[in-house]
Amino acid sequence: xxxxxxxxxxxxxxxxxxxxxxxxxxxxxxxxxxxxxxxxxxxxxxxxxxxxxxxxxxxxxxxxxxxxxxxxxxxxxxxxxxxxxxxxxxxxxxxxxxxxxxxxxxxxxxxxxxxxxxxxxxxxxxxxxxxxxxxxxxxxxxxxxxxxxxxxxxxxxxxxxxxxxxxxxxxxxxxxxxxxxxxxxxxxxxxxxxxxxxxxxxxxxxxxxxxxxxxxxxxxxxxxxxxxxx
Amino acid sequence: xxxxxxxxxxxxxxxxxxxxxxxxxxxxxxxxxxxxxxxxxxxxxxxxxxxxxxxxxxxxxxxxxxxxxxxxxxxxxxxxxxxxxxxxxxxxxxxxxxxxxxxxxxxxxxxxxxxxxxxxxxxxxxxxxxxxxxxxxxxxxxxxxxxxxxxxxxxxxxxxxxxxxxxxxxxxxxxxxxxxxxxxxxxxxxxxxxxxxxxxxxxxxxx
Numbered sequence: 037x038x039x040x041x042x043x044x045x046x047x048x049x050x051x052x053x054x055x056x057x058x059x060x061x062x063x064x065x066x067x068x069x070x071x072x073x074x075x076x077x078x079x080x081x082x083x084x085x086x087x088x089x090x091x092x093x094x095x096x097x098x099x100x101x102x103x104x105x106x107x108x109x110x111x112x113x114x115x116x117x118x119x120x121x122x123x124x125x126x127x128x129x130x131x132x133x134x135x136x137x138x139x140x141x142x143x144x145x146x147x148x149x150x151x152x153x154x155x156x157x158x159x160x161x162x163x164x165x166x167x168x169x170x171x172x173x174x175x176x177x178x179x180x181x182x183x184x185x186x187x188x189x190x191x192x193x194x195x196x197x198x199x200x201x202x203x204x205x206x207x208x209x210x211x212x213x214x215x216x217x218x219x220x221x222x223x224x225x226x227x228x229x230x231x232x233x234x235x236x237x238x239x240x241x242x243x244x245x246x247x248x249x250x251x252x253x254x255x256x257x258x259x260x261x262x263x264x265x266x
Numbered sequence: 267x268x269x270x271x272x273x274x275x276x277x278x279x280x281x282x283x284x285x286x287x288x289x290x291x292x293x294x295x296x297x298x299x300x301x302x303x304x305x306x307x308x309x310x311x312x313x314x315x316x317x318x319x320x321x322x323x324x325x326x327x328x329x330x331x332x333x334x335x336x337x338x339x340x341x342x343x344x345x346x347x348x349x350x351x352x353x354x355x356x357x358x359x360x361x362x363x364x365x366x367x368x369x370x371x372x373x374x375x376x377x378x379x380x381x382x383x384x385x386x387x388x389x390x391x392x393x394x395x396x397x398x399x400x401x402x403x404x405x406x407x408x409x410x411x412x413x414x415x416x417x418x419x420x421x422x423x424x425x426x427x428x429x430x431x432x433x434x435x436x437x438x439x440x441x442x443x444x445x446x447x448x449x450x451x452x453x454x455x456x457x458x459x460x461x462x463x464x465x466x467x468x469x470x471x472x473x
Contacts, residue, residue: 159313160352162339164366
């Protein structure tokens, strides 16, 4: 089956994707709630901004991250001086790149399930004495839980496949930032690595397919049979 | 005065306006469908904000556009029985009943849970989810949930609709009990003339 080095690649990929999803989860849910429930000037601009990583070339997203979070970037320099944290050339940088790329998909899934929660139920909760926040915690949040799970799975699948922004921002360092797609890319550069490339590619396909199926099932469960995120 | 409601609410080209002052415990609000009866109940409960006017129930001002008063819905203590019940689908009947009760201050809870369960005959339903209830069962649970939230007044939106004759009669008796024994101010929306005549001391038509 897999060699130790290949298992390490799979392990790193899972770690990077998991951290990326956990990092993005609260941000994505907050944005999804805003887009689903609030009407304010700039809504369309925010919606477009959230979806930007979906359409901009990933290499551009990586470049923007490099500008902002690089050693000399405004946020990167601050993180390094204040906390001694460096993101570039580090697996945490790969997680950040994956998180940004996963954000739009996660927001879409969560927004759909928040929109499916009947607002009149929130009104009923308020009339029964619930504050806005209590109504959110007891009504909107639990009823949109399947969408949160679906968004997380979708984000996880997207993170596993992230290539362009990662290689641009975090680089391709074996054992540090060389996730599955980067390892496959590196394998393609080497003569005689065809079998290794095939093994890693199959693992990629299986993991992604599983995550997609689970997220699709979860959204159908929460937002109805007709709903879908793909 | 139990109910003093004067309000104007615009939706697009249409407008709902009402001027109502009633010192009857049970006031009925009638009118053709689409006249805005539910809109009025929503405004009293604080679920929508009128464009102008003043709302006071049993002496407490809940909304006054001129003075910038708009009490939050959770502070109004309205026992609102919605036309579509609006039970929380992810909670069993027992949790639905307890939702408002847990949020009410102890001194505001004027009726015990066991009494409500007995009065409404919903003891067998406590472990079930709303999706498994019939229309009549759903409505009775919704009434119970509203009563247990320690309300100062009740807003009843077609409480007898979708009940069979026997259940509707029991619901009417329950409303009469609340009216005569508890003296809780009630605003009843109904399209049934006979029902209104029997229950309400005052009928207000919205057109």
